[in-house]
Amino acid sequence: RKEVEQDPGPFNVPEGATVAFNCTYSNSASQSFFWYRQDCRKEPKLLMSVYSSGNEDGRFTAQLNRASQYISLLIRDSKLSDSATYLCVVRGRGYQKVTFGIGTKLQVIP
Amino acid sequence: GAGVSQSPSNKVTEKGKDVELRCDPISGHTALYWYRQSLGQGLEFLIYFQGNSAPDKSGLPSDRFSAERTGGSVSTLTIQRTQQEDSAVYLCASSLALPSGGTDTQYFGPGTRLTVL
Numbered sequence: 001r002k003e004v005e006q007d008p009g010p011f012n013v014p015e016g017a018t019v020a021f022n023c024t025y026s027n028s029a030s031q032s033f034f035w036y037r038q039d040c041r042k043e044p045k046l047l048m049s050v051y052s053s054g055n056e057d058g059r060f061t062a063q064l065n066r067a068s069q070y071i072s073l074l075i076r077d078s079k080l081s082d083s084a085t086y087l088c089v090v091r092g093r094g095y096q097k098v099t100f101g102i103g104t105k106l107q108v109i110p
Numbered sequence: 111g112a113g114v115s116q117s118p119s120n121k122v123t124e125k126g127k128d129v130e131l132r133c134d135p136i137s138g139h140t141a142l143y144w145y146r147q148s149l150g151q152g153l154e155f156l157i158y159f160q161g162n163s164a165p166d167k168s169g170l171p172s173d174r175f176s177a178e179r180t181g182g183s184v185s186t187l188t189i190q191r192t193q194q195e196d197s198a199v200y201l202c203a204s205s206l207a208l209p210s211g212g213t214d215t216q217y218f219g220p221g222t223r224l225t226v227l
Contacts, residue, residue, distance in 0.1 A: 099155065100153040
């Protein structure tokens with residue numbers, strides 16, 4: 001089993017739609033979780049950290065479910081500019097290496 | 111302020127040649143990571159530096175790959191006797207080390223696109 005698993009998609013959604021991605025991780029000792037965004041032929045950039053209580057940043061909501069070992073990202077009112085690949089990132093306790101998922105590709109259609 | 115920079119941005123080489131890829135991290139960032147990303151694939155961890163030491167080299171795919179970091183700043187990834195399967199984008203990231211022992215957000219450079227003919 002991969003350390004971090006994501007559905008690669010693509011998810012094709014119309015503008016204004018709500019879309020959600022899940023990511024599962026295998027190491028129950030994982031401590032920190034993030035969502036990164038990667039545009040085509042660009043480097044990944046941090047979108048948001050994921051906190052145990054869940055957190056929201058504008059149209060984006062991230063949640064963590066430790067019992068089931070998954071994190072989620074919800075995007076409301078999708079914009080064309082949201083089209084990108086969303087990478088799930090997991091880091092262990094006191095261990096510097098982070099593990100990236102393969103990414104989920106989102107295409108928002110006019 | 112200046113972000114992470116990498117050079118060259120593109121490198122085309124012939125099979126069997128050696129290449130050196132350079133990463134300049136954000137000033138003050140003690141942690142530095144190398145990843146590679148093949149076309150349509152996720153990020154593959156290669157090596158992590160804390161200061162000048164590399165506590166985790168587990169991701170280096172073979173002994174043809176090596177990396178060093180000097181002065182706690184610039185890092186060089188060297189690939190010897192390149193093979194066609196080495197073709198990928200090589201990404202460098204840096205971050206602060208936190209007092210808790212963890213590291214802060216990783217900031218990525220633009221990458222070096224390596225093509226081995």
